[in-house]
Amino acid sequence: MTSRHTRNKQENRQGNDARLPLTGWAVLGLLSFRGERTGYELKKWADSSLRFFYWSPAISQIYAELRRLEALGYAMSRCSGAEEPRATRRYTITESGRGALAAWADGAGDPGAPVLKHPLVLRVWLGHLAAPDTLRALVERHIERTRGELKEVRDARLRAARVAEWEFPRVALGWSERQHLAELELAEAMLADLDRLAAARRRPPTGGA
Amino acid sequence: MTSRHTRNKQENRQGNDARLPLTGWAVLGLLSFRGERTGYELKKWADSSLRFFYWSPAISQIYAELRRLEALGYAMSRCSGAEEPRATRRYTITESGRGALAAWADGAGDPGAPVLKHPLVLRVWLGHLAAPDTLRALVERHIERTRGELKEVRDARLRAARVAEWEFPRVALGWSERQHLAELELAEAMLADLDRLAAARRRPPTGGA
DNA sequence: GTGTACATGTAATCCGTTACATGATTCC
DNA sequence: GGAATCATGTAACGGATTACATGTACAC
Incomplete structure (x- = not known):
């Protein structure tokens, strides 16, 4: 929450360091x-x-x-x-x-941390305010959507595979494909967590965790 | 059809639908x-x-x-x-x-698709413009950072575990912990891809892919 | 008495979206 | 003739950041 090192910003004329977004x-x-x-x-x-x-x-x-x-x-x-x-x-x-x-x-400069905003998890975070079925449905819809995306990523990777020079885009798309697979697994694990939680709530809160 | 005061937007007083970001x-x-x-x-x-x-x-x-x-x-x-x-x-x-x-x-409304902006993968996507070592270093730094984050997530989850009512935040943080683990694996897989690519480039491009 | 954490806020600016306006071309 | 796609752009606005301004409380 403190100041960083200073740097001017309005000096991107031509050719020099020109910082773009x-x-x-x-x-x-x-x-x-x-x-x-x-x-x-x-x-x-x-x-x-x-x-x-x-x-x-x-x-x-x-x-x-x-x-x-x-x-x-x-x-x-x-x-x-x-x-x-x-x-x-x-x-x-x-x-x-x-x-x-x-x-x-x-450049060796920091590319910046990945930005991840996951509205679904935000909803889960406030899950105590929602009915269990609502959450379940939301997660399941997310899984469906992710499956669809995964298909598209695969198509993109296959298209990229046909052009020899696109080796690096191919690596990026490969990353993305695995990322989508991971996203599916994460959602399924969360679903299981939610089910466990709902089951525990239906029972009187006797023993341990 | 053109009535004036039908749907001005600065009228979200109390209780009605009030759409927030x-x-x-x-x-x-x-x-x-x-x-x-x-x-x-x-x-x-x-x-x-x-x-x-x-x-x-x-x-x-x-x-x-x-x-x-x-x-x-x-x-x-x-x-x-x-x-x-x-x-x-x-x-x-x-x-x-x-x-x-x-x-x-x-609400049953769509929470919205997750937003993922991964500057590191963006750099990899343009990898043909960079030296192999630059990319390697970038990915490795990312792995280090992610490991650090993972530790923090774990701490957060442990803190949340001490308060009984924070069950849902706990689920969210559990998701996040797994997400960070996945992120590590993804980065390592990408590193392997990059190494393979660099090795293939050092050899003359004889045979198949 | 200096530095750090606590604490609040304004101003300028930028990034990015949505809605709108316009028009060519192609297919049916 | 009408819809869909191609194609470019402007205007209005909102979300969010950074830099700046201000001040207290407390530890060392």
Whole structure:
């Protein structure tokens, strides 16, 4: 709860240290895999892969991030059809952008702790206020959802397996697949805990734990 | 169709549906376990328990949320030492607040999908831009950090084990403990993947995958 | 008398979402 | 002609953080 070391923030002009939010690096990363993409395409790509281990920004956020990357000289855009409004705009990563991304990716700095917000567990935490069946149903629905996600992760990993250069995305997706399996196990273990708790409550609270 | 005063949103006075952000319910939940706490105390409590499965809001956020809860009639505050500025202010949950919290906790509505943002995996995803040693070091540091967290979760669970009424927090913390164990295994599996990948790269890419 | 923990709050700012507005193309 | 998908963007807003401002109590 105390102060950290100071650092200025408004000094990201060109080329120097330019601290982007992680989302910025993520978008630049998407751009680095495949050349000349529209924001719309990047969004779909994020939805079908990035979101499993990181997050898929809203489309409007992606557009904003792309504009920022271009302002920094990390990306270039080419607008189809002269200067009409609403023409499709395709972005490419620049050399400068590739350099900055590589420097970021290879940096030794702390990537930051994982952020985990689990609304289901939050509900369980307040379980004494809910009926046992409510909780059970919630957990079961979560298990169903996770199974669905798991399928999607697998598909994504299989797709990635077909492109030789996507070795690292493949590792990330492999991590994600195992993560989803673990999530299933965790939910099932919690279900068992809840059942045990409900059973203990139905009996008069005589003996031990 | 265009009637003015139909659904303005600043009309959540008392008792009706009052949709809070999850953070609001979390803070109200903290308040529901222990009566008469200061914002500062709630923050520490969140840091040592809530954050393992959900999240610990910034202290300023907690103060803001407490003010909102009071405005909704879900909490009351009592200010020590008359009307001095900067006196300590203790909050209590009200009956109305307890009712609203219970209704929320027992609701069948979707609690929302878990949010997982894993900056480390994001880095791995872009691993082709980094030196193998950089990644290894990152993952190993993450393992160390997770081990530390695991210890803290265990402490929290042991503390919770001493209070009989904290059965559900105990379940949540049990989930969290297993989650941290899983996180360790995931990181180790990823490390193995990375090593395999690095080894394959050192050899000429002759045969199959 | 200095540092640390306790304690509260404001201001600026940013990140990100939702809702809205617009329009082209394609398929039926 | 109408729906779905592709495609881009603006506006309003809310959630949350950081930095800052302020002050007490207590230990050393």
